[in-house]
Amino acid sequence: MTVETVLGERRHLRISCYPYVPHARPQGAPGAEAGTASEVGTASSAGETGETGETGETGDTGEAAAPHTAGVTLVLILVDDVTAQIEAQQKEAAQVERERGVQAERQVYERGEQARSLELVEAENARLKQETDRVTAVNRSLLEANQNLNETVLQLRRAQDELVVSHEEAQANAEEVKTLNEELQSTNEEYVTVNEELEATVEELHVANDELQARSRELQQAADTLATQRTASEAARARLEAILLSLGDAVLVVDRDGAPLLTNAVYAAMFGSANVVFMAADEVGNPLPAEATPQQRAARGETFRMEFTLTSADGTRRWFEASGHPVRSAGEEIGEGVLTIRDVTERTLQRHLQDQFVGLASHELRTPLTPLTAYLDMLSRLFADRATDDRARLYTAHAQHQAQRLQRLTQDLTDVNRLQSGKFNLIMEPVRLDEVAATAAETAQTMTTDHTIHLERPETPLVVNGDAFRLEQVLMNLLVNAITYAPHTEQIDLRVRRVGSEAEAQVQDYGAGIPATDLPHLFSRFYQVMRTDGERPSRRGLGLGLYIAHEVVTAHGGRIEVASVEAPRDGHGTTFTIRLPLAPEGTADQPADASAPHGAVHGEERRTGAHPRSKGSGRESPSQRH
Amino acid sequence: MAQVLVVEDDRDTRQVLHLILEDAGYTVAEAADGLEGLAAIQASTVPLVVLLDLDLPKLNGIEVLQAVARDARLVARHAFVLITAVSQSQFQAAEEICATLSVPLVMKPFSMDTLLDQVASAARRLPSIPQAQT
Numbered sequence: 001m002t003v004e005t006v007l008g009e010r011r012h013l014r015i016s017c018y019p020y021v022p023h024a025r026p027q028g029a030p031g032a033e034a035g036t037a038s039e040v041g042t043a044s045s046a047g048e049t050g051e052t053g054e055t056g057e058t059g060d061t062g063e064a065a066a067p068h069t070a071g072v073t074l075v076l077i078l079v080d081d082v083t084a085q086i087e088a089q090q091k092e093a094a095q096v097e098r099e100r101g102v103q104a105e106r107q108v109y110e111r112g113e114q115a116r117s118l119e120l121v122e123a124e125n126a127r128l129k130q131e132t133d134r135v136t137a138v139n140r141s142l143l144e145a146n147q148n149l150n151e152t153v154l155q156l157r158r159a160q161d162e163l164v165v166s167h168e169e170a171q172a173n174a175e176e177v178k179t180l181n182e183e184l185q186s187t188n189e190e191y192v193t194v195n196e197e198l199e200a201t202v203e204e205l206h207v208a209n210d211e212l213q214a215r216s217r218e219l220q221q222a223a224d225t226l227a228t229q230r231t232a233s234e235a236a237r238a239r240l241e242a243i244l245l246s247l248g249d250a251v252l253v254v255d256r257d258g259a260p261l262l263t264n265a266v267y268a269a270m271f272g273s274a275n276v277v278f279m280a281a282d283e284v285g286n287p288l289p290a291e292a293t294p295q296q297r298a299a300r301g302e303t304f305r306m307e308f309t310l311t312s313a314d315g316t317r318r319w320f321e322a323s324g325h326p327v328r329s330a331g332e333e334i335g336e337g338v339l340t341i342r343d344v345t346e347r348t349l350q351r352h353l354q355d356q357f358v359g360l361a362s363h364e365l366r367t368p369l370t371p372l373t374a375y376l377d378m379l380s381r382l383f384a385d386r387a388t389d390d391r392a393r394l395y396t397a398h399a400q401h402q403a404q405r406l407q408r409l410t411q412d413l414t415d416v417n418r419l420q421s422g423k424f425n426l427i428m429e430p431v432r433l434d435e436v437a438a439t440a441a442e443t444a445q446t447m448t449t450d451h452t453i454h455l456e457r458p459e460t461p462l463v464v465n466g467d468a469f470r471l472e473q474v475l476m477n478l479l480v481n482a483i484t485y486a487p488h489t490e491q492i493d494l495r496v497r498r499v500g501s502e503a504e505a506q507v508q509d510y511g512a513g514i515p516a517t518d519l520p521h522l523f524s525r526f527y528q529v530m531r532t533d534g535e536r537p538s539r540r541g542l543g544l545g546l547y548i549a550h551e552v553v554t555a556h557g558g559r560i561e562v563a564s565v566e567a568p569r570d571g572h573g574t575t576f577t578i579r580l581p582l583a584p585e586g587t588a589d590q591p592a593d594a595s596a597p598h599g600a601v602h603g604e605e606r607r608t609g610a611h612p613r614s615k616g617s618g619r620e621s622p623s624q625r626h
Numbered sequence: 627m628a629q630v631l632v633v634e635d636d637r638d639t640r641q642v643l644h645l646i647l648e649d650a651g652y653t654v655a656e657a658a659d660g661l662e663g664l665a666a667i668q669a670s671t672v673p674l675v676v677l678l679d680l681d682l683p684k685l686n687g688i689e690v691l692q693a694v695a696r697d698a699r700l701v702a703r704h705a706f707v708l709i710t711a712v713s714q715s716q717f718q719a720a721e722e723i724c725a726t727l728s729v730p731l732v733m734k735p736f737s738m739d740t741l742l743d744q745v746a747s748a749a750r751r752l753p754s755i756p757q758a759q760t
Contacts, residue, residue, distance in 0.1 A: 370736070374643070
């Protein structure tokens with residue numbers, strides 16, 4: 001409702017009424033409120049403001065609240081000042097009314113305009129439609145033409161493709177043909193070459209065939225030769241086997257290490273089996289050093305002769321002599337050696353017995369010689385002192401002479417015994433060989449009346465370093481030999497001279513000579529030359545003189561040789577030559593003098609004792625012994 | 627004259643030595659082996675010239691001399707001459723003992739002159755013989 005204030009100001013109020021029911025349950029307060037609002041609506045519609053919205057709303061509420069009013073005894077009225085709100089609503093409604101008028105005017109205008117435009121568009125549309133139909137027709141014909149063209153183009157393209165393929169095939173074929181042609185050409189060339197080669201080969205084959213034929217002929221000849229050689233070699237082998245079998249000596253072939261390569265039956269019999277390796281020992285049974293065994297010496301290619309022993313398990317010792325030679329093929333040593341081995345046990349034992357016998361004999365023969373010589377000396381003195389029969393004196397002299405012979409023989413035996421046992425010593429000093437020779441010649445002359453001993457000696461002294469006693473013994477042996485073996489000759493020559501750096505003594509007889517077969521054995525002990533003329537020498541001796549001479553000369557560093565022509569009554573006879581090294585310069589002035597005191601005493605020479613030889617001590621000159 | 631002891635195993639040799647020495651005026655005693663000889667040497671109160679053979683039974687000449695060398699009185703009293711045939715193995719020992727005692731060596735067979743020379747020489751080396759002995 002609208003009211004006017006005292007200040008003339010118009011104010012809008014809202015009145016709300018609420019019935020009060022004391023026992024009614026206040027259910028639905030809003031309902032109650034709505035009843036109240038309806039009253040307001042009524043009031044508002046009764047107002048002068050004309051507010052559409054307000055009135056409507058309040059009217060609804062008034063109608064809803066009406067039934068409750070009848071019973072109401074109490075009403076609650078609420079008044080609100082809503083002026084501001086109403087004024088704002090009125091302003092807004094006016095504004096909306098104005099805008100609604102403007103818009104209607106514009107719509108009328110626009111509708112006119114649209115009608116005009118529509119007419120224009122429809123005209124234009126009709127025209128365009130005609131045009132479009134025409135264009136569509138043209139377009140349709142164009143499409144058809146285009147389609148035709150396309151088809152044609154396609155056909156053409158296919159044709160072209162086919163043409164390209166055909167062309168390529170043709171080109172490939174052409175190339176194949178060309179290649180084939182080239183191949184054929186080269187093949188042809190090869191055929192030509194091969195043909196040429198074949199021709200050359202045929203030529204070579206011809207040549208080769210000729211050569212083969214020639215070679216075949218050579219081979220045939222070689223085969224013939226080989227067959228001949230094989231026959232010869234088989235014969236040689238058979239001969240060798242026969243030789244090996246028939247040999248009394250063992251044969252051993254060793255390789256370069258000394259191992260056995262080949263043996264013969266005697267070897268197997270001698271040592272137990274064909275492959276056994278024997279261990280050689282020395283004279284007293286000590287094993288030889290490895291390098292000194294016959295196997296090793298033969299393996300080294302030495303040419304030698306040696307003796308060794310083997311002692312069996314039962315202690316018996318056997319002696320063997322081995323000689324070794326290298327095997328040479330075409331002048332070259334091939335690292336093999338051959339040994340021939342001989343069992344010399346019997347010989348050795350005989351020699352040992354001989355040595356023992358010589359030792360014993362020399363002693364036993366010498367023993368009675370001492371009193372014999374002494375008695376003859378006494379007898380000789382006895383006759384010298386008294387006047388007695390001349391025959392007694394003569395016989396005594398003969399007996400003394402024979403005793404001296406006996407003494408010389410026993411002396412030879414003694415010397416041999418010492419040489420064998422290695423106890424032969426020399427007293428070396430400067431010796432005038434010319435003087436020694438003169439003494440020997442003088443003494444030998446007393447032993448023969450048939451011969452004249454002719455001495456040739458240099459004018460100057462000839463000094464050697466030696467044992468005067470032994471050198472005189474050597475010359476005496478040679479002279480006595482000449483006297484003995486050259487009977488019925490007149491002259492024996494003894495020549496002493498200087499030859500280069502050596503002194504030479506030569507004894508030459510003019511007898512029947514010595515057989516050549518005897519010469520190699522001449523200096524062996526007990527060796528005696530058998531006379532071919534059957535004549536027995538007056539004195540043969542023991543066969544020791546030359547052996548002793550050889551040993552003595554060798555011990556002096558010299559050598560002795562013999563030259564002989566066996567020609568009975570030819571007159572050349574036999575010549576023994578001794579060569580001794582000369583004493584060094586400076587010793588020649590002081591040669592050993594027979595009267596000089598004998599200094600050092602060695603070995604058997606001790607018999608001279610500390611006494612001068614001139615005093616006639618036990619050491620007699622060999623000359624004195626005759 | 628001096629007294630000579632001949633120590634020699636060969637009876638014939640001993641006998642001829644005896645004869646020779648007796649002829650020469652010596653008084654001679656004999657022993658046939660080394661032991662016997664050594665006993666005679668040791669027993670003798672008078673100086674002796676001992677002719678001693680090297681090769682003797684029982685004791686050889688060297689051993690006899692070695693025994694003598696151990697007794698200075700025997701060395702001073704007697705003179706020795708060693709006689710030998712050949713007994714080479716004993717020479718080394720012989721050389722030593724002969725040098726020690728100044729003993730000369732005479733080789734068999736010997737000449738009478740040689741033997742008598744050696745005996746006379748040895749006799750001169752003996753100490754002077756007491757007057758009573760002559």
